[in-house]
Amino acid sequence: FPHEMIPTAWSEEGIDLVMNIMGVGGLEPQKFGQGTYADQCTMNGEDSGAILETAFRIVKARGWDATLVPVYDMANHANGYFHNMDQANDSRTHPDIEVVTLRDVKAGEEMFLSYNECHDYTCYGIAHIYTTPNLFADYGFIERMSGTQRWPFATS
Numbered sequence: 001f002p003h004e005m006i007p008t009a010w011s012e013e014g015i016d017l018v019m020n021i022m023g024v025g026g027l028e029p030q031k032f033g034q035g036t037y038a039d040q041c042t043m044n045g046e047d048s049g050a051i052l053e054t055a056f057r058i059v060k061a062r063g064w065d066a067t068l069v070p071v072y073d074m075a076n077h078a079n080g081y082f083h084n085m086d087q088a089n090d091s092r093t094h095p096d097i098e099v100v101t102l103r104d105v106k107a108g109e110e111m112f113l114s115y116n117e118c119h120d121y122t123c124y125g126i127a128h129i130y131t132t133p134n135l136f137a138d139y140g141f142i143e144r145m146s147g148t149q150r151w152p153f154a155t156s
Contacts, residue, residue, distance in 0.1 A: 006061045007140045061139065072099055077135070078112035079148035085111045086118055115139070117148075 007015070062073040075085060084105050088098040105111070116130040131150040136142055143149050
């Protein structure tokens with residue numbers, strides 16, 4: 001998953017096109033491509049530079065909070081049957097991260113973790129609030145139609 005694909009790297013024209021397709025006040029998310037290095041890490045409008053923006057996008061696209069975990073962070077997202085690996089311990093209280101499989105994995109099978117149905121304690125219960133529009137807003141993709149998409153609807 002290249003860092004250039006996440007919405008923070010999209011051009012203004014690309015964002016405008018997606019917003020035009022979704023319609024103002026229409027489909028969620030209405031805000032995406034938010035959170036550049038310049039927005040979150042610089043002061044007084046100083047230029048962050050292309051290298052820092054690229055590094056920020058890599059951590060945002062592949063990191064766990066602000067931490068990069070070699071190999072683990074290279075796994076792509078999938079839910080349902082495809083979700084076959086996860087973190088076994090709470091990274092806030094354990095210095096070492098333990099990665100486990102969730103089912104038997106065949107030789108050569110791709111390893112997938114879930115960005116919103118994770119089982120470890122650092123997920124903070126996001127499975128119920130971090131839905132398909134959030135994945136699109138943060139990562140620029142929509143999950144495959146395998147029964148794992150979740151869309152929020154207003155109940156009031």
